[in-house]
Amino acid sequence: MAAEQGITSxxxxxxxxxxxxxxxxxxxHDVEDILQEAFVRSFEAEGRQTIRDARAFLMxxxxxxxxxxxxxxxxxxxxxxxxxxxxxxxxxxxLPDAQVDSERRFLLFCQAVGGLPExxxxxxxxxxxxxxxxxxxxxxxxxxxxTIQKHIAKGLLLCFEQMQxxxxxxxxxxxxxxx
Numbered sequence: 001m002a003a004e005q006g007i008t009s010x011x012x013x014x015x016x017x018x019x020x021x022x023x024x025x026x027x028x029h030d031v032e033d034i035l036q037e038a039f040v041r042s043f044e045a046e047g048r049q050t051i052r053d054a055r056a057f058l059m060x061x062x063x064x065x066x067x068x069x070x071x072x073x074x075x076x077x078x079x080x081x082x083x084x085x086x087x088x089x090x091x092x093x094x095l096p097d098a099q100v101d102s103e104r105r106f107l108l109f110c111q112a113v114g115g116l117p118e119x120x121x122x123x124x125x126x127x128x129x130x131x132x133x134x135x136x137x138x139x140x141x142x143x144x145x146x147t148i149q150k151h152i153a154k155g156l157l158l159c160f161e162q163m164q165x166x167x168x169x170x171x172x173x174x175x176x177x178x179x
Contacts, residue, residue, distance in 0.1 A: 038062035112162035124155035
């Protein structure tokens with residue numbers, strides 16, 4: 001019972017600080033869910049082991065959950081595209097050409113982002129998808145702001161080149177079939 005009151009009182013005391021730290025990583029979305037999950041996991045961990053610094057443990061748990069949340073979100077935008085073809089049809093009818101083209105370019109972009117080097121992809125997604133500032137990303141990942149700028153520029157360039165290559169391949173495919 002004392003362990004429950006200990007982790008609970010520490011959670012309540014540092015909840016605001018945890019919320020700000022999580023918000024810097026994930027933005028406004030899902031902060032409450034992440035904080036609740038951090039409390040539950042910390043409470044369960046305290047039942048299995050001795051935690052010397054419960055505040056640090058809670059903060060680290062919340063940070064790790066926020067990072068996992070960002071990673072899962074990045075995977076969802078760049079993950080498997082097995083059912084992508086189904087998205088081009090509504091009630092059995094093909095979508096208008098402009099919408100199909102837009103969907104195709106978005107899928108190409110997602111694939112290009114998924115092909116970026118890991119650290120570059122993290123920085124790129126945090127900045128472009130989650131709208132985090134260079135300062136926030138630098139603090140979160142522990143890297144210099146100049147490195148952040150280089151990763152974003154590299155990500156843009158590699159995505160552009162990948163999409164250009166894909167578009168070029170799509171234009172050349174009908175010519176190869178005719179030959």
